[in-house]
Amino acid sequence: MKALLSPKLVAALLLGLLSGTVLFGLVLGPVVQGAATPPNPYERPYPMPHQFWAQNDEFYVFASGGQQGGLYVYGVPSMKYLSEIPIFVEDQAWGWVAEDTEIREMLTNPWTGKLITRGDTHHPSASKTNGVYDGRWVFINDKQHARIARVDLDTFRTGQILWIPNTTGGVHGFNVGPDTKLAVQNFEHEQYPEEAIRNHLGLDIDPIQGPYVAGVAGIKIADDGTMSNAWQVWGPWHFDMARIGWGTSDGWLITTAYNTERATDPIGMFQRDQDYLFFWNIASIEKAIAEKRYVTTQQAPDVPVVSWKDVEVYVTPIPLNPHGLDISPTGSYILTSGKATTLVVAVDFGKVLQAIQQQKVIGEDYGVKVLDPDAVRAATMDLGMGPTHIEFDDKGYAYVGFFVDSDIKKVPLGGSYQKLHGQTPWKVVDVLPTHYAVGHLVIPGGDTAMPYGKYIISMNKLTKDTFLNHGPLKTENHELFTIGQTPALMVDQMALGPETHYSQALPVSLVKPRVLHSYGDAASLTSRQPSVAYDYDAKEVRVTMSVVRSFFTPGVLTVPQGWTVKARLISGETAMDISHGFALDAYNVTVSMDPGEVRDIEFVADKAGVHWYYCIWFCSELHMEMRGRMVVVPQGEWTPDMETVLPSA
Amino acid sequence: MEKGRLLSLAAAVFLLASLAFPYWTAKMNAPTYPEQDLVLHMYAFTYQGDIEEWNLVGRLVGVRVPPPIPDAFFLLFPASVVVLVLLALVVAATRRLNILAAVLPWALMAVVLGWGQYSLYLFGHNLDPERPLRYFDTFTPPIVGVLTLGKIKTYHYPDVGTLLFGIGTGLLVVNAWLQMGAPLPRGWPRKRNKDLLEGRYASSG
Numbered sequence: 001m002k003a004l005l006s007p008k009l010v011a012a013l014l015l016g017l018l019s020g021t022v023l024f025g026l027v028l029g030p031v032v033q034g035a036a037t038p039p040n041p042y043e044r045p046y047p048m049p050h051q052f053w054a055q056n057d058e059f060y061v062f063a064s065g066g067q068q069g070g071l072y073v074y075g076v077p078s079m080k081y082l083s084e085i086p087i088f089v090e091d092q093a094w095g096w097v098a099e100d101t102e103i104r105e106m107l108t109n110p111w112t113g114k115l116i117t118r119g120d121t122h123h124p125s126a127s128k129t130n131g132v133y134d135g136r137w138v139f140i141n142d143k144q145h146a147r148i149a150r151v152d153l154d155t156f157r158t159g160q161i162l163w164i165p166n167t168t169g170g171v172h173g174f175n176v177g178p179d180t181k182l183a184v185q186n187f188e189h190e191q192y193p194e195e196a197i198r199n200h201l202g203l204d205i206d207p208i209q210g211p212y213v214a215g216v217a218g219i220k221i222a223d224d225g226t227m228s229n230a231w232q233v234w235g236p237w238h239f240d241m242a243r244i245g246w247g248t249s250d251g252w253l254i255t256t257a258y259n260t261e262r263a264t265d266p267i268g269m270f271q272r273d274q275d276y277l278f279f280w281n282i283a284s285i286e287k288a289i290a291e292k293r294y295v296t297t298q299q300a301p302d303v304p305v306v307s308w309k310d311v312e313v314y315v316t317p318i319p320l321n322p323h324g325l326d327i328s329p330t331g332s333y334i335l336t337s338g339k340a341t342t343l344v345v346a347v348d349f350g351k352v353l354q355a356i357q358q359q360k361v362i363g364e365d366y367g368v369k370v371l372d373p374d375a376v377r378a379a380t381m382d383l384g385m386g387p388t389h390i391e392f393d394d395k396g397y398a399y400v401g402f403f404v405d406s407d408i409k410k411v412p413l414g415g416s417y418q419k420l421h422g423q424t425p426w427k428v429v430d431v432l433p434t435h436y437a438v439g440h441l442v443i444p445g446g447d448t449a450m451p452y453g454k455y456i457i458s459m460n461k462l463t464k465d466t467f468l469n470h471g472p473l474k475t476e477n478h479e480l481f482t483i484g485q486t487p488a489l490m491v492d493q494m495a496l497g498p499e500t501h502y503s504q505a506l507p508v509s510l511v512k513p514r515v516l517h518s519y520g521d522a523a524s525l526t527s528r529q530p531s532v533a534y535d536y537d538a539k540e541v542r543v544t545m546s547v548v549r550s551f552f553t554p555g556v557l558t559v560p561q562g563w564t565v566k567a568r569l570i571s572g573e574t575a576m577d578i579s580h581g582f583a584l585d586a587y588n589v590t591v592s593m594d595p596g597e598v599r600d601i602e603f604v605a606d607k608a609g610v611h612w613y614y615c616i617w618f619c620s621e622l623h624m625e626m627r628g629r630m631v632v633v634p635q636g637e638w639t640p641d642m643e644t645v646l647p648s649a
Numbered sequence: 650m651e652k653g654r655l656l657s658l659a660a661a662v663f664l665l666a667s668l669a670f671p672y673w674t675a676k677m678n679a680p681t682y683p684e685q686d687l688v689l690h691m692y693a694f695t696y697q698g699d700i701e702e703w704n705l706v707g708r709l710v711g712v713r714v715p716p717p718i719p720d721a722f723f724l725l726f727p728a729s730v731v732v733l734v735l736l737a738l739v740v741a742a743t744r745r746l747n748i749l750a751a752v753l754p755w756a757l758m759a760v761v762l763g764w765g766q767y768s769l770y771l772f773g774h775n776l777d778p779e780r781p782l783r784y785f786d787t788f789t790p791p792i793v794g795v796l797t798l799g800k801i802k803t804y805h806y807p808d809v810g811t812l813l814f815g816i817g818t819g820l821l822v823v824n825a826w827l828q829m830g831a832p833l834p835r836g837w838p839r840k841r842n843k844d845l846l847e848g849r850y851a852s853s854g
Binding site for chain 1 (some may be wrong): 684709
C-alpha cells in the first residue's frame with residue numbers, strides 16, 4: 001500500500017486529474033454543454049438584472065427619422081429605444097425649439113431669412129478615419145430643404161446645419177469620405193438653376209418643360225467638424241445615391257442616376273433599358289477649380305460651380321432605376337441594384353480603372369464616355385424582385401434587401417473575399433424573410449472598410465399585421481438578425497416611428513457621450529449670477545436666470561407689455577439626468593436644459609397678466625413647485641419702481 | 650540611531666503627512682444617485698467634495714454641509730498638529746517630554762471628536778424652519794457610523810489623515826513606553842524582554 005502511494009504516483013495522479021479537468025473544461029465541456037443546450041444567440045437572463053443592457057449592448061444605432069426630421073437612437077442587440085436627436089424639425093420633447101436663438105439661427109434659411117421647421121432626414125453618415133468609424137460625429141441630410149447637419153456624439157446634439165445653395169431642395173444620396181475631409185450631397189430633384197449655371201452648362205433648358213439639370217455638392221469638413229460648401233459639379237442628369245471611394249476606389253466619387261431619361265414624369269423615368277453608374281475623379285474637380293474653369297452664382301458667390309464637361313467622369317450602364325449603391329470593405333466592388341428589375345450588379349473597380357486606361361467604351365452620352373459593362377462587371381445577378389440597398393459583413397458576404405420580395409438575400413463576394421468564405425461567389429446562400437418591404441439594411445460598420453458583422457438590421461417600410469392594430473397609419477419597424485451563422489436568425493424587432501431610411505451602427509466603445517454639458521468657457525461662469533436689466537431705449541428686458549432644483553432665480557420677473565424679453569437660462573445642475581425646462585403659460589415658449597446647459601431665448605411679452613414659468617421635467621419631488629412668475633404690466637401702467645430687483649448676493 | 654529617536658522622528662513624519670489627507674469622510678448613498686455616492690471630505694485645513702450637490706439634496710430637509718464648524722477650527726486644528734510635529738521633533742532631539750508627546754495627541758483627538766460630534770448634533774437639530782420636507786424629525790449623525798433617513802444612507806468614518814495621525818500617536822506612545830522602562834506587554838518578542846531585563850536599554854532612559 002505504501003508503495004502504491006509513492007510520491008511519484010500521487011504526483012502523476014494529481015497531474016492526470018489536472019490535465020483531465022483542463023481537457024474536459026476546454027474541449028469536451030463546451031461540446032457536452034452545447035449538446036445539452038440548444039443554441040440561443042440572444043440569451044437574456046431572467047430575471048433581467050438592472051443595467052443588463054447598459055452593460056451588454058454592443059452597438060448604438062443612429063437611424064434617420066425621415067419625416068420625423070432627426071435621428072432615432074437605440075441599442076443593439078437590446079433593440080431598446082434610447083433617444084431622439086432632433087435636427088431639422090422642432091421637437092420640444094427633446095429640447096429643440098426655435099425660441100432658442102442658436103437653434104433658430106441654424107434652422108433659418110440664410111438666403112431668405114425664413115425659419116424652416118420641416119425636414120426629411122435620409123442618409124446618416126458617420127465620421128471615419130482611414131475608412132473606419134471614429135465615433136466623433138454623425139452627419140445627415142435633409143432631403144426636402146437641401147441641408148446637412150452634424151450631430152456631435154459627445155452630446156447627442158446637433159452642432160451645425162449647413163445649407164446647400166443653388167438648389168430648391170430634393171437632395172438624396174449623401175456620404176462622408178473615408179477620412180471625414182469631404183462629404184458629397186447629390187441633387188436628386190432636377191433644377192432650373194440660376195442663369196450663370198445654365199449658361200455655363202450650355203444646355204437648352206425650358207423652365208416649364210425642362211429637361212432640367214442637377215449637380216453634386218462637395219462639402220469640406222474641417223478637423224473640428226465644421227462644414228462648408230466647397231464646390232458643385234453640375235450636368236445634364238440628376239444624381240441619386242452617392243459614395244466616396246476608398247481602397248481600390250480611393251479618390252473617386254461614385255453616384256447613380258435613375259432618371260437618365262431626364263424625364264419630368266414617373267412613366268418617363270422608366271423608358272430606357274438601363275440607367276447609369278457614374279465615376280467622378282475627385283482630383284479632376286479640384287483641378288478644374290484651380291484652373292478657374294467654374295462659375296459662381298449670386299446666391300453663393302464663394303462656391304465654384306463646375307460643368308461636367310470640365311471634369312473626368314465616366315458612366316457604365318446598370319439595371320434600370322438603380323437604388324442601392326454600396327462599396328465592399330476593400331473598396332473593390334461597387335454593388336448596385338435595379339429597383340425596377342430583378343438584377344444586382346457587381347462592378348469591379350479594378351476593372352473600371354483598366355477600362356478607362358484601355359478606353360473600353362461603347363459610346364458617349366452628352367460627351368461622357370460610356371464604359372463597356374462587360375469590361376467592368378464582376379457579376380450580374382438575378383436575385384429577386386425590387387432590390388434596394390446592400391450591406392457587407394466581415395466574412396466576405398453582401399446582403400441585399402428586396403422591397404417586393406420582402407427579404408434579404410445573402411451573397412458571397414468574389415475575388416479576394418473568397419478566401420474568407422470559401423464559397424462559390426455571387427450565388428444566394430441564405431434568405432432572411434422580413435416583415436415587410438425592406439428599404440435600407442445596416443450591418444455595424446457595413447458601409448466602411450471594417451465591418452463588424454454579427455448583426456444585420458432590416459429597416460422595413462411596411463409592418464402591416466406585425467403589431468397590434470393601431471389605426472390606418474402603421475408604425476415602421478427594425479428587425480434584428482444574427483448573421484454569425486447560417487441560416488441567419490431573426491432574434492428581435494422593434495416598432496420605430498416613421499420613417500427610417502438609412503442608419504449607422506457604431507460600437508459602444510467608440511461613442512463617449514458626456515454626462516454633463518459644458519457650454520461656454522470657464523470665464524463665462526462669472527456671468528452666471530442671476531441678473532435683470534431694463535433697457536428703456538430698446539424696450540428690452542435682459543435676464544440671466546439660474547435654474548437649479550427647485551428654483552428659478554429670479555422667481556419673479558416684471559415686464560412692460562410689448563417689450564422683448566431676452567433670457568439666458570443657466571442650468572446649475574451637475575448631476576446625471578437632472579434636466580430642467582422653462583415653459584411659459586400662454587406663450588409659445590418651451591425650452592429644455594440638459595445638466596449644465598445654457599439656453600438663450602427671446603420672445604415678445606405681448607400678453608398682459610401673470611404668466612407662470614415652470615419646469616417641464618419631473619426633476620425632483622418639488623418639481624411642481626418649481627415655478628416663477630412673469631408679470632406683464634399693461635401698457636400705460638408700468639412705472640420703473642415695478643422693475644424686478646434681485647437681492648444682492 | 651537609537652530606537653526612541655527613530656520612533657519620534659517617524660511619528661513627526663506621520664503626523665505631518667496626515668495634514669495632506671482627509672481626516673474624516675462622509676458618503677451619501679441615495680436611490681437617485683446610482684452613478685456615484687456623494688462625498689464630503691474633511692481635511693485639517695478645509696473641506697471638499699460634492700458640496701453643491703449635497704446641499705441641493707440637503708436643502709429639501711433643511712440641512713447644509715459642512716456641519717457648523719467655526720472657521721477657527723480650520724486654523725487651530727492644523728496648528729495643533731504642527732505643534733505635535735514640533736514636539737515629536739523635540740523628543741527626537743532631546744529625549745525629553747516623552748510622556749507629554751504621547752498624551753497630547755490623545756487630548757487633541759478627544760477634543761476634536763467631541764467638537765465634531767457636537768457639530769453633527771447641531772447639523773441635525775438646527776434644521777431650516779422653511780425646509781420644504783418636514784417629515785424627518787431632528788437627528789444626530791454619528792461621527793463614526795451610519796445614518797439612515799428613509800432610503801438615504803450616509804456613512805461616516807475616519808479617513809487616511811486620521812490613520813496617519815493614529816500611527817504617529819502610536820509611535821509616540823511606544824516611544825514613551827520604552828522610555829518609562831515599563832515591562833513590555835505580553836506577546837512582545839521574547840528577545841526584547843530579555844534585552845530589557847538585562848538593561849540593554851537602560852542608557853536610553
